[in-house]
Amino acid sequence: MKKKLLSALLSVAMVATLLAGCGSSTGAAEEAPANDAAAKEEAAPAEKEEASAEGGSVYYLNFKPEQDEAWQNLAKAYTEATGVEVTVVTAASGEYETTLMSEMGKSSAPTLFQVNGPVGLQNWKDYCLDLTGTDIYNELTSDSFALSEDGMVYGIGYVIESYGIIANKTLLAEAGYDVADINSFEALKACAEDITARKDELGFGAFSSAGMDPSSDWRFKTHLANLPIYFEYQADGISATPAIKGSFLDNYRNIWDLYINNSTCDPAELSAKTGDDSRAEFLAGEAVFFQNGSWEYGSLTADGAFTDEDLVMLPIYIGAGDEANQGLCTGTENYWCVNSQAEEADIQATLAFMNWCVTSEEGTTAMANDMGFVIPFKKAVESPNLFVKQDTEYTAAGKKPVSWNFTTMPSEEWKNGVGSALTAYAADQTDANWDAVVAAFVDGWASEYALANGQ
Amino acid sequence: MEKAIKRYAPIFVLPTFLAFTIGFIVPFFQGLYLSFCQFTTAKNAKFIGFDNYIRVFQDETFLDSFGFTVMFAIVSILSINIIAFALAMILTRDNLKGTNVFRTVFFMPNLIGGIVLGYIWQILLNCVLSIVGEPLLALNSTAGYWGMIILMCWQQIGYMMIIYIAGIQNVPEALVEAAAIDGATSWQTLTKVKLPMVMPSITICVFLTLTNSFKLFDQNLALTAGEPRHATEMLALNIYNTFYARAGAQWKGLGQAKAVVFCILVIVISLIQFRATHSKEVQQ
Known part of the structure; x- marks a missing residue:
């Protein structure tokens, strides 16, 4: 009898979990309507009164x-x-x-x-x-x-908003460089590699970690990937495409190599590095360069960490197009x-x-x-944001801003594919792994475009 | 007295029944309906028939996730139940001191939520992987697979152990003594006497681990998020990604259809398992 009671109780528990299981399996989609029904009843009368x-x-x-x-x-x-x-x-x-x-x-x-x-x-x-x-x-x-x-x-x-490579002017001067000198990919590369070579002597690295954790990977799979797309669109005179050719992917590889091999950490560890890690390294003066955008202005200047005197935003040079007249990425x-x-x-x-x-x-x-x-x-009023002001200055000096073309990327899935391939390449920098990035970029674009627009 | 209870049963059941209807039955059927629709929000659905279901079985990622989930379920069910049963055997011995402390310690991981556990284990495993020079979790599907097995074992063994302990303690002393007098070895006592007697516990534990493995979501999301390239994406996460990570109305119905297929799958598999193990239970 006792046994029977136990098995009966166990069966009840089992049925309860089974049902709970069904609930959570389809729950994600269904919770919303259930909540809505309740919210509808509460909110509707109030809304009506206000409307009238x-x-x-x-x-x-x-x-x-x-x-x-x-x-x-x-x-x-x-x-x-x-x-x-x-x-x-x-x-x-x-x-x-x-x-x-x-x-x-x-x-x-x-x-x-x-x-x-x-x-x-x-x-x-x-x-x-x-x-x-x-x-x-x-x-x-x-x-x-x-x-x-x-x-x-x-x-x-x-x-x-604008993004580019945010640089710490003070550290740059310590390393013996001036902002004005960095006006092309070659100059950026020379500067970054020189800093890396003298890393122990200087006490800081060139780039803050290019983290590929989801909190930070959009800086590279989306924002950095915008540059090869932008230059391809410019070269072909288009503003969107169902199939990207990847004409500037070698430049993409060069800048990515530069980021990951002149960084504060081993490229194999990038997959676990977060956006906060990267920002913290830049704030602590462990790195000179930090790729990010005008939205970071608040967190970089909070609590007097940096003043406008310390910071500057450089265009992201990848060795393509007219570098002398390249501005920030603005859009x-x-x-x-x-x-x-x-x-x-x-x-x-x-x-x-x-x-x-x-x-x-x-x-x-x-x-x-x-x-x-x-x-x-x-009727806009001028913003106190330094990076935004710099964008205006660049444009006033006749430099052409790089437009935001990543809004034309076919899907989030495409970005994730490129991100995964970039991370794998960073950990093991072989040509075969770069081919995987190219495949994710070019073939992935075509297949995702078809999926997104097919039905 | 019993009659009175029976007469008022509907009233006693009503509150729970109402909550169950609002919280489960209505959304379940609404979800079922939506799986035949193309929609962005639930109130704006267009009926399109079986298209979504056809696409579910054409979707390779869904089939891959199914394969991965089955692989995961087999290994995790076996390892969790065997280890939990072994621990329960050890902790029910009379001559062992401090069994209550051990039971509490083993049970504790179960009290921590899946997301938190996932992130903690992600940090731990990444540290280990970087020390031994292997690719980190985001690039290493083998490590992701075994990481999830370790995580689930760690979390669930304590819970299953408690159920097994209850079952083992219920085995009548008389039977064990009789077996000893008849000259049974301890292995024979275990397999011929104790195991059949704890069969109800085995049914429930296998059932729980089976459904938990199939429904696994939080731990999967936090530990690997399906990386690299969806290689460690289980069914529930695949459905979530179809529904939320994709832009466009055509994906919502597909995700919904996947969820319905998934729900039926879990019910069928667990019913089969329940029958199979339940039939082996013996009555005292």
Whole structure:
């Protein structure tokens, strides 16, 4: 009898886990609708009341966690000034797509959200309002900051960013070099290799670790990979392609070799190095160069670690194109989209809010100072961000910025493939391993492009 | 009294039943429906029939993940259960001191979450690999495979051990003594007396390790994330990546269909296992 009881209890436990198992196996996708049903009931009445009282409200799902507080303040200021309710919700870092996916299923869906370029747009095209002729579109300084497809404007780039090789001027001077000397790939290579040769004497290395942990690998599989793509597009006079040729991959190999062999650590260890490791090495003065972008300005100057005097951003020279006139890599992958399936009153409120952000004194000041953005709108206020100012200086000096073409990369899967191959090559630098990078780059592009656009 | 309980049974069951319906049955059928659709968000689905299911079986990554998962399940079920049973045998001996301390110590890894464990073991294994000069986890699918086996053993052995201890302690002393009087060796006592008597525990432990191996997600995500090139990607992670790492409506339905196939697979395999081991149980 006791035995029977035990087996009965065990069976109950077993059935419970079996069911729990089914729950979690399909759960990822299904949790969202279940939550939504509950949220719908709660949120819907409140939303309705506001809509009738204020004639529309704004719900902004923000992508950048660093700017959450600034957006909350700006939203509050807007509500005080106009009485229109603005809700700003920020998705956790790296969780934007999943958050957006579940939020969009709700009846109180975001009215303002963002996509990261033509590839990201594929997910959300059905939800993007055509912004042609809207006030905010007319405020853009150039059409190139709008995300257009088939003659429709689906997104408005709202922040311009630059990346390049951030250099520590103080250490560079210690090693006997001047920023102005580094004006080509050859000069960069000579400088980096000289620093590596004298590493023990100087006490620092050339490049901070090119970590291939997911927190850092986008710097190379996406941002650095933009350069061979950019030069190929330039050479062929195109702006997107279903099949990349890889004409500049030898240059890609050269710069990657330079990064990993003149670094602070053994190239075989790169697969486990994180973005924080790399930044920490640069902050601690263990490395002169650090490939990253204008968004790093805040963390590099926080707590007085560096002043504007110490830092400079150099273009990423890979020995291609007209190096004398190459500028920083400047562009955007942050596009604002308005939810076309929202209530008409909410859409109007959202458009008015966007316009206010980029035209009013309060909005433009907040975006420039509190968020540190350069915004591509006519009434923009100058940002205190050093790297952004440098980009302006480069452009003023007649250097041509390298545009962001990585928004045309066929898929995340493609980037991951290139990243994996780069990591494997770093650990064992043979021609065969580089061929794997080329295969992931060229063949991977074609097959991923077909997959992404096939069905 | 019993009658009264029976009469009010529906009322007692109601709260749990409601929660179960909202939390499981409704989303399950919604998910089933979505697997036949092309969709971006759940409320905006377009019915497309069996297309997603056809693509599931054309998807090589899914089949590769299935193969990898089966390989993982076989080795982890065997190693976890054998080691857990051996530990349980040792810790139920009368002449051993401090058995309770050991039981607690062995059980403790089970209290740590999978993601945390995954990252801790990633650091540990990467250190070991770099010392012996092998490629790190992100480039080394063999190390990734064995790393996951070690991780799962470490986490689950303690839990299974507790179940086995309960089973072994339930073997009547009289049977063991009778066997000893009949001249059975300790090996014979183990295989002919104790094992059949703890069969219910074996059923439950094999069941738990089997389903856990197939459903493994957190540890896989944290330890290897499927690197290198999806070589260590198990079924659950493959579904997750199909659903979230891909852009475009055509992937959502595919991920959903994979999830349904996966769910059926786990149920079928565990039912077969349950029948097979359950039939070997003996009643006292």
